[in-house]
Amino acid sequence: MSKTQSAMVELGTVAPAFELVDVVTGTAVGRDDVAEDMPGLLVMFVCVHCPYVKHVEEELARIGRDYEGRIGMVAISSNDVVAYPQDGPEEMKRQATRLGWRFPYLYDESQEVARAYEAACTPDFFLFDGEMQLVYRGQLDDSRPQRPSGGGNDFPVTGKDLRKALDEVIAGERPDTNQRTSLGCNIKWRE
DSSP, rough: OOOOEEEOOOOBBOOOOOOOEEOOOOOOOEHHHHHHHHEEEEEEEEEOOHHHHHHHHHHHHHHHHHHHTTTTEEEOOOOTTTTTGGSSSSHHHHHHHHHHHOEEEOOOOHHHHHHHHOOOOOSEEEEEEESSSEEEESSSSSOOOOOOTTTOOOOOOOOOOHHHHHHHHHTOOOOOOOOOOEEEEEOOOOO
């Protein structure tokens, strides 16, 4: 399992527009569709096979339930499905259905959206305010999956860092700018 940190894109960056197909519903979903009438937008880059995503996927489901209707949320998978077929749309749909994800799960086949967001790893989190300006990019929480080669920790998966930022955006406040990088598998770019 490779270990890659998020790029920590500059705060204030405007959320790039996108329109991708939701693997569960088969409908096209755009940035503005998800963010409409919401105080902010959470964009999560994830995939099916990554051990770091597997470590937090149930917490992502809880966040989806806890924040549904309170903030716009979307998950995007941008991995190369030729090299990693287990990250393809059918497996993505199974993952979202199994976990009960209540947010759209979009397939970025061209990888253009991941590049536009400067996503580097899975999971990689980007939280924007109502003006679509980046206010949080970083870790879900301090927990890390155990790895066969060592590392990881026994901290519980709570989502505390991301949840705090979500609560602040919903309250119309700015999250603390002292943010820790997300850590995960690198996005599997096509050659």
